[in-house]
Amino acid sequence: MIDRRSLLTALGAATVTLGLPARSLAKPLPSGGTSRARVVVLGAGIAGLVAARELERQGATVTVLEARQRVGGRVWTVxxxxxxxxxxxxxxxxxxxxxxxxxxxxxxxxxxxxxxxxxxxxxxxxxxxxxxxxxxxFLSDEHGTLRLREASYDLRGYLSQLLQEALRKGTFDVELDASTRQALAKFLAVYGDLGADGQFHGSPRAGLASPPGATPRDLQRAVAPRSLDDILAHPALPFILFDDDILMxxxxxxxxxGMDAFPKALAAALRRPVVTGARVTAIRREGEGVRIEWRNAAGQPQATIADRAVITLPLPILAGIPSDFAAPTTAAIASARLxxxxxxxxxxxxxxxxxxxxxxxxxxxxxxxxxxxxxxxxxxxxxxxxxxxxxxxxxxxxxxxxxxxxxxxxxxxxxxxxxxxxxxxxxxxxxxxxxxQPFSLGPWIEWGQDGNDPATLDRLNQGDGPFVFAGSHLSAYSGHWQEGAVLSARRAVSLLVPSLSHVR
Structure with a gap:
């Protein structure tokens, strides 16, 4: 059987809501142009690239470090x-x-x-x-294989028939006046494609056994309807609702x-090119700012000093990098399971x-x-x-x-x-x-499941001194959608901007 979690996963539904105002964060921040702060962004996925673009709009000098030899993160086209x-x-x-x-x-x-x-x-x-x-x-499981349209429209027909019969018998649990009963009966006849007798005898909506032919006598013929019991026996039946989800x-x-056209365009729009092949080896505080140690594609050690850092790395990757985050931040990162x-x-x-x-x-x-x-x-x-x-x-x-x-x-x-x-x-x-997959180790996080505590979101979304965190995994989308990366990146930049305004 399909449980609720499996259905939600398949439908791509978000598993947690953080109450972030999506519309207010969908648009870019107003350009500042006053800050000359230096910011390092770790990760050139969608969150990292959007954060870099927003920071550049504020006048910051941005260095983006990406371990892969490409941009996009989990946006990857082969x-x-x-x-x-x-x-x-x-x-x-x-x-x-x-x-x-x-x-x-x-x-x-x-x-x-x-x-x-x-x-x-x-x-x-x-x-x-x-x-x-x-x-x-198709729907296909241990019970057999049938077209989605057969499952959808035969079921609709039978349910409409049952409702029609209930209307005629007056067996609804609520009172309906005569005009409402008449209007509902008329709609059900169309909705379920019922016959003049109020019964469901099959519908071309479920598919055609033969299409219309060359002469007026060659009429289309609908497939024979499955029985209601046959349709309801399919464990995969809830997937007829797949595209009812607004995310699907x-x-x-x-x-x-290819989807990678999007991150490639984001990267091309930056004033400074993304540094690819850059593997971060340590994340440290340096005075009021940050020091990021990394190795370039040739394996040579490098260091970048900046006023602030935006960290978009997947949490299991981040957990393996030496850092001097505050203890609660370190614990929150280490607890995440993709x-x-x-x-x-x-x-x-x-x-x-x-x-x-x-x-x-x-x-x-x-x-x-x-x-x-x-x-x-x-x-x-x-x-x-x-x-x-x-x-x-x-x-x-x-x-x-x-x-x-x-x-x-x-x-x-x-x-x-x-x-x-x-x-x-x-x-x-x-x-x-x-x-x-190196530098990913998984696709997304199911907050509230797999041992993941939603309180981790609150901890990381608060930032940690000169470090702020961003990524779709920190949004209400839990890592499932690029929109979450955009919203999270813009939120992270909005947290940084006030602290950067004094930098000249």
């Missing part, structure tokens, strides 16, 4: 020829054909994420629609050509389009979670299919513990279950185990 090595020493080389890519991390943008979308608009990053939900995709809208947005998630992508001819699937997700359960269909190259001869995206606590950790070849085989088998015979069409696999 393309043919890329190669990467995980914390277990396993190296993969991406074999996708030219023009193909997979967003290994963040991949979609809801329409209400004004901070991210505002920056993308301001930076001139082209965006395109992302089809996040398709009723032609049916139509979303993504930068054209969740895990895995993506397995393949290149293939788009066999799913023969099933009328253009974008969206099939929910397959088990260790592999979902199959996510591409939105960027409809009807192209080669596309990238995300054959597994697992993020439930037990499923992701069990899946990630398997050898790479087993992860690939399980993802292929999940596709074969929903699209029989097509597992063999999948080529050039790429596996992203987020818990094994």
């Amino acid at each position: 393309r043919g020829g890329d190669h990467f090595t995980d914390t277990e020493g396993v190296t993969q080389t991406v074999g996708f054909s030219p023009g193909l890519y997979q967003n290994a991390g963040a991949a979609r943008l809801p329409s209400h994420h004004e901070g991210v979308l505002g920056l993308i608009r301001e930076l001139g990053v082209p965006v395109e629609p992302l089809v996040n939900a398709s009723r032609s995709a 809208q049916a139509t979303m947005l993504a930068p054209r050509g 969740a895990d998630s895995v993506k397995v992508a393949f290149e293939s001819a788009p066999f799913w389009e023969a099933d009328q699937i253009y974008g969206g997700l099939s929910f397959v359960g088990g260790e592999t979670g979902v199959i996510w269909y591409p939105s960027d190259r409809f009807q192209a001869p080669r596309q990238v299919l995300l054959a597994a995206y697992t993020a439930t606590p037990a499923g992701a950790k069990a899946f990630a513990a398997r050898p790479l070849d087993q992860q690939v085989a399980l993802a292929r088998a999940a596709v074969d279950k929903v699209h029989p015979g097509h597992g063999a069409d999948l080529a050039n696999p790429v596996v992203i185990n987020w818990g094994k």
Whole structure:
């Protein structure tokens, strides 16, 4: 069965609310232009890049240190020829054909994420629609496989029928006047696509057994309805509500050509280039300011002295760096536990389009979670299919513990279950185990779960002397969304600005 936590994880719902005023922080701070403070930003993910940009607007001189050889953090797009090595020493080389890519991390943008979308608009990053939900995709579990549209619209029909019958019999627990009963009965007939007798006999909304033909006599014929018992027996049935969540809208947005276009544009807009390959080795106080010790890409020791530091590193990474934070801050950082998630992508001819699937997700359960269909190259001869995206606590950790070849085989088998015979069409696999990615060690934090105390958020969001902390993991989004990184970065800068105003 699907428990509430699994459903929330799959829907991408935030697991904690901090009461931060999202709209008030979605817009950049007003330009200051008076401060000449020096600020060092640790991490060139979205939070670090946004913080650097906001600080530059205030007139500060900003140095951004990033351990990876790229910007973006968990916003990471892989393309043919890329190669990467995980914390277990396993190296993969991406074999996708030219023009193909997979967003290994963040991949979609809801329409209400004004901070991210505002920056993308301001930076001139082209965006395109992302089809996040398709009723032609499937629910698949131990009970069988059926189309989302069959589950959705047959269930709607039966529920409408039951309500109609209750109206006729007067068995509602509340009194309805005659005009309300009449209006509700009329709506239910349309809502459930009921027959003239008030019964549900099936609907073309659930799919067509045969489409309209060449003559007026060749009428469309709906698929036969499943029984109510059959539909309700599916443990995965709650996923018909997937795109009802405001975070999982049916139509979303993504930068054209890959999500990494966003952090690349942010980095290009900075006055000073990001220092990549910079591994922080110590975080210290220096008078009223900070001293950051690090090694460059050649392994040579370096040090950066600044008035303040904005720290956006993942907490398990930060916990491993010597520092002189206050004891409560150190304890809060050390206590954080990241969740895990895995993506397995393949290149293939788009066999799913023969099933009328253009974008969206099939929910397959088990260790592999979902199959996510591409939105960027409809009807192209080669596309990238995300054959597994697992993020439930037990499923992701069990899946990630398997050898790479087993992860690939399980993802292929999940596709074969929903699209029989097509597992063999999948080529050039790429596996992203987020818990094994250097400088990340996980995708997000489930506050209030996995032993994580939400009080840690309060401690870190207060800052620690010359250090302030930022990142989506410190927002109400818990690390799940880039919007949280933007909001957290702007909040962190707003805390810094008053203390920097005296620096000339």
